[in-house]
Amino acid sequence: MKEFDVVVIGGGPAGYVAAIRSAQLGLSTAIVDEYIGKGGKPALGGTCLNAGCIPSKALLDSSEHYHRIQHKYASHGIKTAKVTLDIPAMIKRKDEIVTSLTKGVAGLMKKNKVTWLQGHGHLELGMKVVVTPQKGKPETVQAKNIIIATGSVPRTLPNVEVDQDRIVDSTGALEFQEVPKKLGVIGAGVIGLELGSVWNRLGAEVVVLEAMDDFLAMTDAQIAKEALKEFRKQGLDIHMGTRVNSAEADKKGVLLKYEDAKGQYEQRVDKLIIAVGRKPHTEGLNATEVDLYIDESGYIHVDEFCTTNIPNIYAIGDVVRGPMLAHKGSEEGMMVAERIAGQQSEVNHDTIPWVIYTWPEIAWVGKTESDLKQAGREFKSGTFPMRASGRALAMDETTGLVKVIADAKTDEILGVHIFGAAASEMIAEAVVAMEYQASAEDLASIVHAHPTMSEAVHEAALNVSGRALHI
Ligand code: FAD
Numbered sequence: 077m078k079e080f081d082v083v084v085i086g087g088g089p090a091g092y093v094a095a096i097r098s099a100q101l102g103l104s105t106a107i108v109d110e111y112i113g114k115g116g117k118p119a120l121g122g123t124c125l126n127a128g129c130i131p132s133k134a135l136l137d138s139s140e141h142y143h144r145i146q147h148k149y150a151s152h153g154i155k156t157a158k159v160t161l162d163i164p165a166m167i168k169r170k171d172e173i174v175t176s177l178t179k180g181v182a183g184l185m186k187k188n189k190v191t192w193l194q195g196h197g198h199l200e201l202g203m204k205v206v207v208t209p210q211k212g213k214p215e216t217v218q219a220k221n222i223i224i225a226t227g228s229v230p231r232t233l234p235n236v237e238v239d240q241d242r243i244v245d246s247t248g249a250l251e252f253q254e255v256p257k258k259l260g261v262i263g264a265g266v267i268g269l270e271l272g273s274v275w276n277r278l279g280a281e282v283v284v285l286e287a288m289d290d291f292l293a294m295t296d297a298q299i300a301k302e303a304l305k306e307f308r309k310q311g312l313d314i315h316m317g318t319r320v321n322s323a324e325a326d327k328k329g330v331l332l333k334y335e336d337a338k339g340q341y342e343q344r345v346d347k348l349i350i351a352v353g354r355k356p357h358t359e360g361l362n363a364t365e366v367d368l369y370i371d372e373s374g375y376i377h378v379d380e381f382c383t384t385n386i387p388n389i390y391a392i393g394d395v396v397r398g399p400m401l402a403h404k405g406s407e408e409g410m411m412v413a414e415r416i417a418g419q420q421s422e423v424n425h426d427t428i429p430w431v432i433y434t435w436p437e438i439a440w441v442g443k444t445e446s447d448l449k450q451a452g453r454e455f456k457s458g459t460f461p462m463r464a465s466g467r468a469l470a471m472d473e474t475t476g477l478v479k480v481i482a483d484a485k486t487d488e489i490l491g492v493h494i495f496g497a498a499a500s501e502m503i504a505e506a507v508v509a510m511e512y513q514a515s516a517e518d519l520a521s522i523v524h525a526h527p528t529m530s531e532a533v534h535e536a537a538l539n540v541s542g543r544a545l546h547i
């Protein structure tokens with residue numbers, strides 16, 4: 077029986093990073109992954125590379141180009157002739173990016189001498205992992221340490237069958253070969269907004285049905301309000317406080333029946349995306365049989381160091397508590413590998429940034445004002461509107477704002493919230509500041525290049541003490 081210092085189950089951004097770091101630290105390492113890519117071939121990279129972060133951003137960028145040509149170029153004095161779409165070519169470009177990255181991860185495994193055991197992995201007592209490949213016989217390997225990184229899968233709705241044709245989840249929504257005339261989306265969360273935006277920009281009429289009354293409840297309330305207004309202006313027909321009663325597919329499309337406080341409604345759509353959240357994936361892991369503790373919400377229970385209730389078995393990424401974000405999983409992967417190697421690494425879960433890749437983007441780190449109100453902590457905030465930024469004007473990207481929230485007494489930055497072009501890049505500065513427990517005054521004292529979008533962060537920090545210069 078082959079023996080490894082570390083066996084990682086799951087080859088997504090949590091698992092493959094854990095494997096690379098383990099190998100870098102001199103631990104003999106294997107990675108077990110069962111994902112079968114679009115061409116029917118095994119592919120590393122998990123949800124993120126194959127059907128998540130990367131393909132969605134490829135389509136977001138392509139659709140943004142199309143939108144800009146139609147709606148933004150004229151104001152720059154650029155005239156365009158009739159612009160046409162080639163959706164199969166757009167999808168092919170996305171697929172090529174995915175293949176190049178998943179092959180890249182396989183190459184990294186080889187370079188770092190990580191053994192890739194293709195197939196489904198399950199746990200057996202005595203620190204054994206049984207790998208059942210797509211073809212061939214199962215193989216059992218012995219592990220000194222096991223890192224579980226089996227990720228998450230989409231939540232479904234009772235009585236709504238996802239056929240990946242008319243009714244799709246996020247994976248199916250990345251594969252449409254033509255623009256649906258009318259597209260329904262259930263869930264105005266991160267996926268609903270990102271993928272709804274893609275198809276809306278490409279010409280679909282998009283109706284989004286959301287159960288909650290509050291739009292993007294986890295974000296800053298002021299930003300959520302502006303974003304809702306902006307997304308509706310862009311054409312997303314977002315209905316809050318709705319309850320979907322049924323969604324039935326037929327040859328022509330999908331018949332949606334739903335209600336809200338005012339009444340009951342029916343709508344026909346050509347395609348329907350179900351985007352109502354994701355759940356941790358532990359199916360087929362044999363967790364109960366080896367006494368691995370799974371909590372009542374389905375997550376593998378871990379402490380702050382990702383240690384499970386079984387010695388030398390760890391769990392990281394979407395399958396454990398915390399935000400379901402690729403970078404959160406990767407950081408946990410590095411931490412666990414380093415702790416196995418005897419180092420004292422940790423992850424600061426308070427400074428994990430979030431980005432929603434709509435246009436403009438929404439990005440934040442730390443607490444919102446409502447988090448702080450609920451916790452009874454006194455704070456002060458400074459905001460700066462993008463319309464007052466010279467660079468934003470030059471770019472014709474004046475929607476949005478930056479908000480910096482600081483402790484009322486110590487001035488320590490507690491949260492930074494951005495709605496605007498390049499928010500995904502600007503947030504990095506806020507993460508660094510918070511990681512070093514900087515004050516709003518520290519951020520306000522740092523020289524920012526002119527003219528840049530990041531000057532808006534500088535101005536918002538100045539404005540925590542009422543000192544913004546350009547408003
Ligand atoms: P996963 O990436 O889900 O990987 C788990 C892997 O384990 C898979 O390959 C799976 O096949 C394999 N596996 C599971 N069980 C077994 C088993 N028993 N044996 C063998 N293999 C197994 N996050 C961001 O941070 N930024 C984004 O922009 C972003 N965009 C997204 C867009 C979409 C449409 C979706 C769906 C998600 C997006 N996410 C994004 C979330 C991100 O994809 C996840 O947080 C991330 O992939 C989690 O990484 P992971 O390694 O924990 O799990």
Ligand code: NAD
Nearest residue numbers: 263264265266267268285286287351352353354400431432
């Ligand atoms: P989500 O939790 O962001 O949004 C789901 C939405 O569906 C919520 O607003 C919820 O209230 C709503 N909902 C739930 N049940 C409903 C029902 N029956 N009818 C109508 N609405 C309903 O989940 P998601 O958008 O599916 O994405 C899953 C996760 O994947 C995200 O939370 C995030 O962790 C990750 N992700 C991240 C990114 C990114 O980082 N940019 C992008 C995509 C996905």
